[in-house]
Amino acid sequence: MNTNPHDDTLTTADGRTALRMERRLAHPPERVWAAITEPASLRQWFPSEVSVELAPGGAMGFRFPGVSGPGMTGTVTDVDEPRLFAFTWGTDHLSWTIAPDGEGSLLTLVHTFDDLPGAASFAAGWHRCVAALGRLLDGAPVAVGRDTGELHETYVRRFGLGRGSVDNEAGVKRIRLERQLVRPAETVWDVLSAGIEPVAGLPVPEGFTAEKVPAGHVTEVRAPKFLTYTWDPDAAVSWELGEGTGHGARLVVTQTGPPDADTDAALAAWRTRIDRLAAELLEQ
Known part of the structure; x- marks a missing residue:
């Protein structure tokens, strides 16, 4: 699986920032679709536990393990199996697109948000999560883990953040x-x-x-x-x-x-x- 952070891009428009990541996975779109939409699979690589009504306008819930109180909510905006799954998460929007790529798939994530200075944190987090998704699909042990900071700083330099x-x-x-x-x-x-x-x-x-x-x-x-x-x-x-x-x-x-x-x-x-x-x- 391609995991090079230097292939990831960041763009801004109308006060919003969009992080784009592409990853090639050695699995057909149907398998990738199941892994990014089924709660039992999501909880193994996604940064929170997820509940979802898999239909446009369907409700979503996000709860971080060990965090008390109500979780965050969102709404499904697009469902086109096995090609497109998109939803809001608070004020953010996430779009997951799956395209056939030989015998595997090309997975594209576009995360749109307001907090430009937070882009390196988001990128480092998704980098680790999508790598864990790849391991899940491969049948390997899955552990997302936390970035010690080096990956975060790689993205700071990559995106030219903090220039003032x-x-x-x-x-x-x-x-x-x-x-x-x-x-x-x-x-x-x-x-x-x-x-x-x-x-x-x-x-x-x-x-x-x-x-x-x-x-x-x-x-x-x-x-x-x-x-x-x-x-x-x-x-x-x-x-x-x-x-x-x-x-x-x-x-x-x-x-x-x-x-x-x-x-x-x-x-x-x-x-x-x-x-x-x-x-x-x-x-x-």
Whole structure:
């Protein structure tokens, strides 16, 4: 089975993002169809337990093992056995297309969603799930497992995620970078602070700074979620660690000002700093 993440693509249109994966399976479409539509088979490789009314407009339910409370819901949008199965999952849409490919099949997944920074998490998750589907069809032991982070970071590079942006609104220059990380906020904070806990009024620990961007003094800190420091009345940097895709913390770094800032150089510096942080987190 083809499992090369570099064959996968990401496109954006009308504010939505579409992840496309193609995998060749050595099994006829009828067998693949059963594996992606029958709940007993789905629970062995799909990321949640699934209930489904297999008809257009049919209800779907998604429940993660070990998670209490009501599960997520969806609706079947397309059923064309053994060619097409598509459905909503919350606000996301998933389309599974099966085409004959010699004696086997070509399986194509298109996952459409709103959260562009989460694309690497989704891609890494589906990569492992579809690989498990292939093992199920082959009659081999099935274990989806969790990504240690390397596959996630491969997709970050593949899709060019976390590149950041610069805007100049009302005369205020702002740099913003958002990136999904692979470790929880507490771990990220420990790596950033490196044993020097930030304190308001004191110099910011080096881990929260970037080369060619001045350091300064901490003005606000709420460990392990938020830190702001300033070095100029019109310049500040903030680090925010929030909820992401469930694979780790979502990082947002923002620099505002100063008016004479070289934003291209600063953006490049923050990209380098966050890339280095992501690499350090893989060792945790």
